Amino acid sequence: MLTLTCPYCGVAACETELSPGGEAxxxxxxxxxxxxxxxxxxxxxxxxKGVHFERWRxxxxxxxxxxxxxxxxxxxxxxxxxxxxxEPPPGIVEAIRAKRPDWSPT
Amino acid sequence: MxxxxxxxxxxxxxxxxxxxxxxxxxxxxxxxxxxxxVGAGGHGLATAYYLGRNHGIRNVAVIEKGWLGGGNTGRNxxxxxxxxxxxxxxxIYEKARSLYETLSQxxxxxxxxxxxxxxxxxxxxxEIRGYQRTAHANALQGVATEFIGPSKVRELxxxxxxxxxxxxxxxxxxxxxxxxxxxxxxxxxYARACSDMGxxxxxxxxxxxxxxxxxxxxGVDTTRGHIGCGKLGIVVAGHSxxxxxxxxxxxxxxxxxxxALVSEPIKPVMDVVVMANTVHGYxxxxxxxxxxxxxxxxxxxxxxxxxxxxxxxxxxxxxxxTFPIISRLKMLRWWGGIVDMTGDxxxxxxxxxxxxxxxxxxxxxxxxxxxxxxxxxxAELMAKGHSPLAAEFSLDRFREGKFIDESVAAGVAH
Numbered sequence: 256m257l258t259l260t261c262p263y264c265g266v267a268a269c270e271t272e273l274s275p276g277g278e279a280x281x282x283x284x285x286x287x288x289x290x291x292x293x294x295x296x297x298x299x300x301x302x303x304k305g306v307h308f309e310r311w312r313x314x315x316x317x318x319x320x321x322x323x324x325x326x327x328x329x330x331x332x333x334x335x336x337x338x339x340x341x342e343p344p345p346g347i348v349e350a351i352r353a354k355r356p357d358w359s360p361t
Numbered sequence: 362m363x364x365x366x367x368x369x370x371x372x373x374x375x376x377x378x379x380x381x382x383x384x385x386x387x388x389x390x391x392x393x394x395x396x397x398x399v400g401a402g403g404h405g406l407a408t409a410y411y412l413g414r415n416h417g418i419r420n421v422a423v424i425e426k427g428w429l430g431g432g433n434t435g436r437n438x439x440x441x442x443x444x445x446x447x448x449x450x451x452x453i454y455e456k457a458r459s460l461y462e463t464l465s466q467x468x469x470x471x472x473x474x475x476x477x478x479x480x481x482x483x484x485x486x487x488e489i490r491g492y493q494r495t496a497h498a499n500a501l502q503g504v505a506t507e508f509i510g511p512s513k514v515r516e517l518x519x520x521x522x523x524x525x526x527x528x529x530x531x532x533x534x535x536x537x538x539x540x541x542x543x544x545x546x547x548x549x550x551y552a553r554a555c556s557d558m559g560x561x562x563x564x565x566x567x568x569x570x571x572x573x574x575x576x577x578x579x580g581v582d583t584t585r586g587h588i589g590c591g592k593l594g595i596v597v598a599g600h601s602x603x604x605x606x607x608x609x610x611x612x613x614x615x616x617x618x619x620x621a622l623v624s625e626p627i628k629p630v631m632d633v634v635v636m637a638n639t640v641h642g643y644x645x646x647x648x649x650x651x652x653x654x655x656x657x658x659x660x661x662x663x664x665x666x667x668x669x670x671x672x673x674x675x676x677x678x679x680x681x682x683t684f685p686i687i688s689r690l691k692m693l694r695w696w697g698g699i700v701d702m703t704g705d706x707x708x709x710x711x712x713x714x715x716x717x718x719x720x721x722x723x724x725x726x727x728x729x730x731x732x733x734x735x736x737x738x739x740a741e742l743m744a745k746g747h748s749p750l751a752a753e754f755s756l757d758r759f760r761e762g763k764f765i766d767e768s769v770a771a772g773v774a775h
Contacts, residue, residue, distance in 0.1 A: 301601025
């Protein structure tokens with residue numbers, strides 16, 4: 256069972272308490288952007304087998320959105336962090352590098 | 362290839378079964394092929410089979426990372442139906458269902474197609490309206506379904522608790538010629554037929570890269586060396602995103618785990634397939650007597666072929682409510698498969714940004730039922746560059762906003 260620690264309320268929540276929200280750190284392309292950018296933003300996903308950043312909501316707890324770094328091939332969790340970021344914070348990147356030395360953020 | 366028949370059984374019985382041939386060859390890969398298909402599951406093998414049978418393209422290799430039929434083909438709940446809402450879906454799923462009717466004869470391999478009937482229970486007013494709409498749409502599409510009332514549901518499947526405490530059964534969408542088939546046999550039958558046509562099925566070989574020259578595919582790198590190809594078909598379900606990355610493009614797909622489980626075998630108690638989408642579970646009884654049970658998919662990206670335990674609990678709880686007699690059944694096996702989900706819950710059978718590369722993916726939680734139709738359409742697309750069955754399922758539909766929304770028919774249960 257997947258357990259993520261909510262960075263806001265500090266509760267180690269099991270997945271029945273959480274709602275998944277898809278890939279994190281998407282850059283929004285709105286009106287005026289090119290069709291290619293808009294399509295990529297809305298639909299195209301790397302769907303990574305490996306290190307994946309994603310959005311979760313502590314739905315049955317504090318109700319807040321947060322972000323998590325997880326390995327989709329092993330279900331290992333590298334850490335969770337605030338949703339108020341546009342890229343993984345250094346602590347998370349370090350935690351991933353410690354276990355996946357050849358990983359680099361794309 | 363020696364044909365299977367009642368006579369063959371008698372002949373072999375008389376000589377200690379020493380004359381059975383290997384069903385398919387395991388050749389060493391050639392330097393190049395006209396067509397390479399990545400993925401020897403049902404869809405990949407069916408694509409190869411119809412390339413050979415319908416279009417005369419037989420210089421084909423099917424390359425498989427594991428063993429054939431070892432992915433989702435061997436992990437589903439074997440349900441076959443075509444009661445979808447939108448015209449393009451009804452066309453391809455009904456094509457598949459109708460091909461299943463004669464598939465055992467076509468392949469000379471018993472796929473045990475059993476058109477026992479599929480029933481999708483309506484347990485809310487909203488579902489009644491939804492399924493009545495689907496029944497009307499199916500009537501226009503030439504798919505034989507009807508909306509039946511609770512008394513007919515009870516007659517067809519006496520073990521259903523019609524007056525359930527939370528969600529009484531108010532009716533059902535009934536497809537009498539839907540049913541089940543032996544999932545492994547579908548892969549094995551296609552593999553044997555492909556091998557018989559001279560195609561190479563190369564197992565235990567992973568495609569690690571796609572070679573391109575001037576925007577066109579020229580071959581694939583594998584764990585057994587380079588293999589050249591004129592055209593490449595990527596038919597790898599849950600790993601479509603990974604293969605697309607290797608070929609240099611992205612797909613509107615995310616991979617999640619979907620689970621199923623079977624009970625200990627019991628005497629025959631139901632001879633139809635029942636899907637209860639409101640309470641989130643579906644069940645049928647296999648020929649061995651096991652109750653075959655499926656439920657919802659997880660909501661997060663996952664490549665591990667293991668699902669979340671709480672989904673099993675939800676599914677079993679829903680089914681115990683619907684079928685009280687199973688409450689003391691023990692479960693025998695539980696497994697997961699990685700399904701490739703698109704936003705509109707419809708598949709992708711399409712050309713790609715790389716010339717000569719085609720994808721067949723996005724079947725999500727319901728690919729098994731579509732195998733023959735999917736292979737038929739994909740083969741036509743790869744051979745001729747256009748297929749009427751596949752036309753609406755192209756990759757551009759996301760960009761153009763021409764979705765084929767089957768989230769009601771396909772998003773929950775299969």
